[in-house]
Amino acid sequence: RRRPGALPSQEVSPLIAMKRSILDSILVNRAIIDGATFSDETVLESINRERGNGGEWNARFRINERGDFINVKCGILVGADGRNSRVANLLSKDNRDSSKDALSDRIGVQFIVERPINLESNILMFFFEGGYGGIVCVSAKEANVAMVVTQELARLATTDFARFILNSIHSNKHARTMIPHLELVGEISTAFPITPRANQIHSSNAYLIGDARHTTEPFTGEGVFFAMQDGLRAARAISK
Numbered sequence: 001r002r003r004p005g006a007l008p009s010q011e012v013s014p015l016i017a018m019k020r021s022i023l024d025s026i027l028v029n030r031a032i033i034d035g036a037t038f039s040d041e042t043v044l045e046s047i048n049r050e051r052g053n054g055g056e057w058n059a060r061f062r063i064n065e066r067g068d069f070i071n072v073k074c075g076i077l078v079g080a081d082g083r084n085s086r087v088a089n090l091l092s093k094d095n096r097d098s099s100k101d102a103l104s105d106r107i108g109v110q111f112i113v114e115r116p117i118n119l120e121s122n123i124l125m126f127f128f129e130g131g132y133g134g135i136v137c138v139s140a141k142e143a144n145v146a147m148v149v150t151q152e153l154a155r156l157a158t159t160d161f162a163r164f165i166l167n168s169i170h171s172n173k174h175a176r177t178m179i180p181h182l183e184l185v186g187e188i189s190t191a192f193p194i195t196p197r198a199n200q201i202h203s204s205n206a207y208l209i210g211d212a213r214h215t216t217e218p219f220t221g222e223g224v225f226f227a228m229q230d231g232l233r234a235a236r237a238i239s240k
Helices: 020-033 086-091 098-103 151-157 161-167 173-178 222-239
Strands: 042-049 059-064 069-074 077-079 106-114 123-128 132-136 142-150 186-193 207-209
Touching: 042 086, 077 086, 086 207, 106 132, 106 151, 123 173, 142 151, 151 161, 151 186, 207 222
Parallel strands: 077 207
Antiparallel strands: 042 059, 059 069, 106 142, 106 186, 123 132, 132 142
16 A cells, blocks of 8 residues: 555555464465365374385374374475474485584574553564564564574573563663563574575475575575475476
């Protein structure tokens, strides 16, 4: 839409933001409607392929609640299981030295807070010594905070949240003025490593999508972009 009196170059696009759990639920329900079988609380134990170029993939899963195992056969295997992809690790042929990733001193930290009452905009980005981050209002009552911090700050986030805020967000005087108080809702999540990297697999009829294939620095928007492109490329290859 366009603001009254605004030039074409000043057109404003609406902001759409929601909690990750809501988006996950929408996508899962759509997949089920489209015929997918959804198994929750499972862990991928192994992947093997029958001999021959046209052999099926055999995936073995462990069900957490009962400890039982289920075996799934498929002609095409798609791994979209995040930056620490189990599929990529099991299929990797290049023996990538994952110890190099541990050299990074940067960790992603994410949590939900009560929506600050004096936050005028829906999005606020901030820098501070040791990292950067942003807060996005996802509802009338809650806001999502995502940050990139050092290992020391990440540990502090789970042990002393008040001190963590003081040493990170509130060390930026402008952020402290705009959001003087943050009330934590739920648990704190961390992601490591966040250093951009790429996973390679050398198997036919197997694809990696999104962070399972390559990670990027948070907040650039490239992660979502690449995930969408990966999905399109995989879909086109599968359809052929």
